[in-house]
Amino acid sequence: MNQRPGNQLFDAYFTARDMREVFCDQGRVQAMLDFEAALARAEARVGLIPQTAVMSIEAACRAEHYDFAALGEAIATAGNSAIPLVKALGKQIAKNDTEAERYVHLGATSQDVMDTGLVLQLSRALELIEADLMQLGETLATQARRYAATPLAGRTWLQHATPVTLGMKIAGWLGAVTRSRQRLLELKPRLLVLQFGGASGTLAALGEQAMPIAQALAAELQLTLPDQPWHTQRDRLVEFGAVLGLIAGSLGKLGRDISLLMQTEAGEVFEPSAPGKGGSSTMPHKRNPVGAAVLIGAATRVPGLLSTLFSAMPQEHERSLGLWHAEWETLPEICCLVSGSLQQALLVANGLEVDADRMTHNLDLTQGLVLAEAVSIVLAQRVGRDTAHHLLEQCCKRAVAEQRHLRAVLGDEPQVTAELSDAELDRLLDPAHYLGQAHTWVERAVAEHFALTA
DSSP states (O other), X not given: OOSOOOOOTXXXXXXXXXXXXXXXXXXXXXXXXXHHHHXXXXXXXXXXXXXXXXXXXXXXXXXXXXXXXXXXXXXXXXXXXXXXXXXXXXXXXXTTOHHHHTTTTTTOOHHHHHHHHHHHHHHHHHHHHHXXXXXXXXXXXXXXXXXXXXXXXXXXXXXXEEEEEHHHHHHHHHHHHHHHHHHHHHHHHHHSBOOOOTTTSSOGGGGGGHHHHHHHHHHHHTOBOXXXXXXXXXXXXXXXXXXXXXXXXXHHHHHHHHHHHHSTTTOOEEOOOOTTTTXXXXXXXOOOOHHHHHHHHHHHHHHHHHHHHHHTOSOOXXXXXXXXHHHTTHHHHHHXXXXXXXXXXXXXXXXXXXXXXXXXXXXXXXXXXXXXXXXXXXXXXXXXXXXXXXXXXXXXXXXXXXXXOHHHHHHTOHHHHTTSOHXXXXXXXXXXXXXXXXXXXXXXXXXXXXXXHO
């Protein structure tokens, strides 16, 4: 096998297989070879090298021809992956065409190969992430509408607050997904650009043919030709990393909510069940939120990796020492973590199990206290805000002390019954009648999703 052995025990849990293939050794090497093949075609198009050399160069630009383990050993001496790869490429070409070998890598530098290769990988990574985000948005939009009118306890500071709906909570997740999709669309033109500057960014080695070659090379790779090479201007990569960090954080929020709703004391919403999923090595009854754990784990790990990208931004002069090197594994790892998080989010969202009866039961755990605001707001319009607030506060304290439902305490309070009828109190103490704009928020979030998808 060419693939070097690595830590693969957790890959299936934290990383999507398609994304790992993008950033495996073969994926990295092939992306750099794609640059070299495209460079040969571009230089032949403008007449810098003979057309006859292109076929031999292209034939050698296949990752399966190379020993990744040997390349890895050579990198330790060379200082980057392009130097030993270009040497190996030249030898591979020379086996069949010594004339073509002299035209390999003409006018380029190692960082051109590695950075453009990375951009080609990121282009494929973007496709995977965008597809998963769109699918997740579709699923969340469906679920938000399905549960738009399903009441559950809102929770602030981890305590019961006024009622919300499950659909409203899901719409919050959906909105974050939609905004991340928008961010990716906006940054794509800045990210998917060619890196081609030669030794110090001037392309001096190519003389007057430099710009025609750069334009042809960008066209060959279906990348944009930027205003100038960006060897030590790393904002493009860091911007992408930052958006991935936002995606990881938003998915972590989804995972955190699900894990809290799955707690035994809540038991309102669950990840989909499957044989062997979420079990314990010793407790047969356990149903752990294993998908949510990935979402929270990625949201915890990505910020640290992102800080490396930010720390590596003040690079020296025209080519960096060490700071560029710090990026090599960092951004790919962020992509892999986000891909795994998206895969788990899709599984969770698609198979969401909801216990609406438990939600209703939990809403009544405080025996009507979560609706004290509803009564206070109406009563304030009749007796004044301060009077209403003080009166409801006293009634709530009495309900807790006497372990009675707030409705019963209010029904015994003359100052309340003088202003509010039994029918009014019954309505005010019904969670379904105090959901405010929850349904509106659902429809707005779903509309935003479909507007972006159209």
